[in-house]
Amino acid sequence: MREVAVIGVGMTKWGELWEKSLRDVFVESALLAIEDSGVDHIDSMYVGSMSPGLFVGQEHISAMLADYLGRNPIPATRVESACASGGLALRQGFIEVASGMSDIVLVGGVEKMTDSTGAEATFALGTAADQEYELYHGITFPGLYALIAIAHMEKYGTTREQMAMVSVKNHLNGAHNPLAQYPFKITVDQVLSSVMIADPLRILDCSPITDGAAAAIICSVDKAREMGKPLIKITGIGQATSTLELAQRKDITWIDATYLAAQQAYKMADKTPQDIDFFEVHDCFSIAEICVMEALGIVEKGQGGRAVEEGKTAIGGQYPVNPSGGLKSKGHPVGATGVAQVVEVVKQLRGEAGERQVKDARTAMTQNMGGSGASTVTHIFERE
Amino acid sequence: MREVAVIGVGMTKWGELWEKSLRDVFVESALLAIEDSGVDHIDSMYVGSMSPGLFVGQEHISAMLADYLGRNPIPATRVESACASGGLALRQGFIEVASGMSDIVLVGGVEKMTDSTGAEATFALGTAADQEYELYHGITFPGLYALIAIAHMEKYGTTREQMAMVSVKNHLNGAHNPLAQYPFKITVDQVLSSVMIADPLRILDCSPITDGAAAAIICSVDKAREMGKPLIKITGIGQATSTLELAQRKDITWIDATYLAAQQAYKMADKTPQDIDFFEVHDCFSIAEICVMEALGIVEKGQGGRAVEEGKTAIGGQYPVNPSGGLKSKGHPVGATGVAQVVEVVKQLRGEAGERQVKDARTAMTQNMGGSGASTVTHIFERE
Numbered sequence: 001m002r003e004v005a006v007i008g009v010g011m012t013k014w015g016e017l018w019e020k021s022l023r024d025v026f027v028e029s030a031l032l033a034i035e036d037s038g039v040d041h042i043d044s045m046y047v048g049s050m051s052p053g054l055f056v057g058q059e060h061i062s063a064m065l066a067d068y069l070g071r072n073p074i075p076a077t078r079v080e081s082a083c084a085s086g087g088l089a090l091r092q093g094f095i096e097v098a099s100g101m102s103d104i105v106l107v108g109g110v111e112k113m114t115d116s117t118g119a120e121a122t123f124a125l126g127t128a129a130d131q132e133y134e135l136y137h138g139i140t141f142p143g144l145y146a147l148i149a150i151a152h153m154e155k156y157g158t159t160r161e162q163m164a165m166v167s168v169k170n171h172l173n174g175a176h177n178p179l180a181q182y183p184f185k186i187t188v189d190q191v192l193s194s195v196m197i198a199d200p201l202r203i204l205d206c207s208p209i210t211d212g213a214a215a216a217i218i219c220s221v222d223k224a225r226e227m228g229k230p231l232i233k234i235t236g237i238g239q240a241t242s243t244l245e246l247a248q249r250k251d252i253t254w255i256d257a258t259y260l261a262a263q264q265a266y267k268m269a270d271k272t273p274q275d276i277d278f279f280e281v282h283d284c285f286s287i288a289e290i291c292v293m294e295a296l297g298i299v300e301k302g303q304g305g306r307a308v309e310e311g312k313t314a315i316g317g318q319y320p321v322n323p324s325g326g327l328k329s330k331g332h333p334v335g336a337t338g339v340a341q342v343v344e345v346v347k348q349l350r351g352e353a354g355e356r357q358v359k360d361a362r363t364a365m366t367q368n369m370g371g372s373g374a375s376t377v378t379h380i381f382e383r384e
Numbered sequence: 385m386r387e388v389a390v391i392g393v394g395m396t397k398w399g400e401l402w403e404k405s406l407r408d409v410f411v412e413s414a415l416l417a418i419e420d421s422g423v424d425h426i427d428s429m430y431v432g433s434m435s436p437g438l439f440v441g442q443e444h445i446s447a448m449l450a451d452y453l454g455r456n457p458i459p460a461t462r463v464e465s466a467c468a469s470g471g472l473a474l475r476q477g478f479i480e481v482a483s484g485m486s487d488i489v490l491v492g493g494v495e496k497m498t499d500s501t502g503a504e505a506t507f508a509l510g511t512a513a514d515q516e517y518e519l520y521h522g523i524t525f526p527g528l529y530a531l532i533a534i535a536h537m538e539k540y541g542t543t544r545e546q547m548a549m550v551s552v553k554n555h556l557n558g559a560h561n562p563l564a565q566y567p568f569k570i571t572v573d574q575v576l577s578s579v580m581i582a583d584p585l586r587i588l589d590c591s592p593i594t595d596g597a598a599a600a601i602i603c604s605v606d607k608a609r610e611m612g613k614p615l616i617k618i619t620g621i622g623q624a625t626s627t628l629e630l631a632q633r634k635d636i637t638w639i640d641a642t643y644l645a646a647q648q649a650y651k652m653a654d655k656t657p658q659d660i661d662f663f664e665v666h667d668c669f670s671i672a673e674i675c676v677m678e679a680l681g682i683v684e685k686g687q688g689g690r691a692v693e694e695g696k697t698a699i700g701g702q703y704p705v706n707p708s709g710g711l712k713s714k715g716h717p718v719g720a721t722g723v724a725q726v727v728e729v730v731k732q733l734r735g736e737a738g739e740r741q742v743k744d745a746r747t748a749m750t751q752n753m754g755g756s757g758a759s760t761v762t763h764i765f766e767r768e
Contacts, residue, residue, distance in 0.1 A: 059435050072627060081462060127444065
């Protein structure tokens with residue numbers, strides 16, 4: 001397998017983009033990525049999107065977006081594993097370049113979520129969970145994470161305040177991200193007094209409904225050297241699955257798919273969590289970031305909440321998590337999120353992240369997951 | 385890139401499977417493929433499915449199906465390009481094995497279509513076309529193919545009877561396929577007097593609404609030799625896209641994505657259409673098979689209808705097309721169709737196709753497409 005590098009990234013401001021369609025949102029980000037990379041063509045394209053069928057009544061978006069990007073007739077494929085769809089697009093692009101079949105691949109993610117009603121969006125997001133054994137019986141997606149939060153609080157003594165501090169930290173980072181949907185600071189008090197969604201999770205524990213896209217250009221390392229950009233290699237990749245249904249897991253506070261996908265990436269890149277300068281992870285809910293930190297091995301089991309409280313995951317802390325602002329502040333257009341993590345990684349590793357720059361960052365890891373953790377994709381990146 | 389082989393296939397009877405859920409249908413076929421191959425594990429899995437979100441309210445099926453197959457925590461990814469989703473699953477599996485990343489990959493396709501109402505199914509299938517520029521204005525998916533049929537009749541003198549003969553030929557073949565949804569013969573008169581769907585297409589010109597799945601096990605050629613099965617290599621692959629919107633094409637009778645994807649596969653396998661012993665193609669409507677034959681280069685432009693009338697595409701003809709019964713007789717659970725084509729190819733190349741056997745078949749081609757032709761995936765198979 002050939003070595004693979006990221007040579008361009010693109011993303012426009014996320015939010016409630018009423019005046020733009022799914023195709024507009026995607027093409028804007030994809031053009032920025034192409035421009036950033038300097039390539040004069042792309043060989044093929046992967047698009048991560050969770051549910052354009054339910055959100056905007058459009059499947060078959062891969063061919064449509066290749067055409068609107070002016071790249072028809074290149075091969076274009078959509079991949080989906082709920083909110084891990086974007087990370088999977090990167091993985092498929094990586095495999096295609098590594099195989100030698102293509103030299104330059106565009107990987108993107110997109111979701112247009114605000115064209116549906118609140119009830120429709122809640123239903124669509126719920127389809128990441130088990131329809132027959134979970135949703136049918138009345139639980140919502142935030143409800144599943146609320147169960148995880150309660151279990152984590154009972155088992156490890158994680159506090160309500162510690163969860164709030166995840167959101168506060170991510171909004172502090174996101175306040176310096178001009179592309180974030182909610183680029184402003186919040187306080188622990190504000191989180192604790194915000195509207196209850198699924199006890200104990202309040203609205204400021206939850207990532208928002210967002211329209212947005214993100215894109216990256218990946219290629220062989222040989223090609224990347226020709227292009228003369230700072231060389232950012234993808235040196236480790238991982239993917240694992242678990243039961244969709246939360247009730248089937250031995251311990252709902254432990255995201256086994258994330259643990260396994262992380263171990264694969266660490267092994268391939270020959271790294272440990274201590275070698276990684278910062279992490280972009282899937283904080284769809286505040287409790288999710290806490291569980292993910294534990295499964296990635298950044299902290300011991302049960303210590304995620306305490307680490308946040310001690311400031312260890314802040315920019316400038318021992319192991320910064322979500323310098324971009326994470327899903328909470330940046331927004332969460334579900335299929336785009338995994339690719340937006342790559343956008344942040346590249347900006348950070350190039351030293352172009354402005355006020356949210358992680359000092360001297362050379363190595364980063366992304367973790368993108370679907371459902372209540374049934375799918376996880378991980379990648380490790382290193383600047384040469 | 386390593387050479388890749390197919391060593392096992394599985395498929396259960398297709399139809400209106402009221403008593404089974406999407407997961408049941410998929411797992412039955414996947415287990416048959418694993419049993420047929422003799423492998424003791426699989427490294428990863430790709431699933432093609434067009435719209436489980438709209439048909440049964442369930443996205444994120446890849447992790448769910450890996451779990452129900454007892455293969456959690458392997459990597460599992462859904463791919464989608466409307467009705468070409470199954471063919472794309474095979475393509476992604478091929479790339480992964482060819483890259484050296486995995487040795488044994490399960491590729492499957494599934495769709496559970498009859499759990500929705502007729503109106504819901506019509507809407508879901510329509511999302512393969514352009515929602516904003518086609519469907520919104522009132523046309524249905526059969527309506528798009530009706531436009532193609534009218535154009536083909538006007539431009540080339542293709543007759544209403546010739547289109548009917550596509551359905552008659554495919555039902556004749558399908559009558560010998562015990563897994564087909566409609567395994568019986570029909571006549572030209574029956575087609576011509578059947579219910580009108582979108583003038584000039586009648587219901588017996590249209591593939592049906594179907595529940596079903598199909599699966600195949602692919603691996604490196606080295607591994608396949610170890611397993612001791614007849615060696616069936618995948619020697620050519622192709623994929624191309626076109627505009628989703630029919631009105632944007634220069635000539636709606638010419639499926640340019642199929643032409644380009646076929647040329648890629650021929651070049652890679654070093655074959656011409658004359659070297660192929662039989663074809664499994666995407667006859668979602670009778671006119672589609674006629675257009676596809678022309679784009680694959682089996683016949684000259686405009687000669688598809690005449691070739692069918694002259695019996696050249698029958699089993700025993702000069703270039704048999706759809707010995708399985710095609711989508712028309714076998715059924716069309718959209719995401720499964722591309723994988724079911726592989727099931728037929730393997731049975732034929734092993735000489736296990738019974739009364740529908742193409743004599744001395746050693747080389748075959750599959751063509752699977754999405755929408756009104758905006759996505760096409762092709763594969764060429766050769767028995768050593």
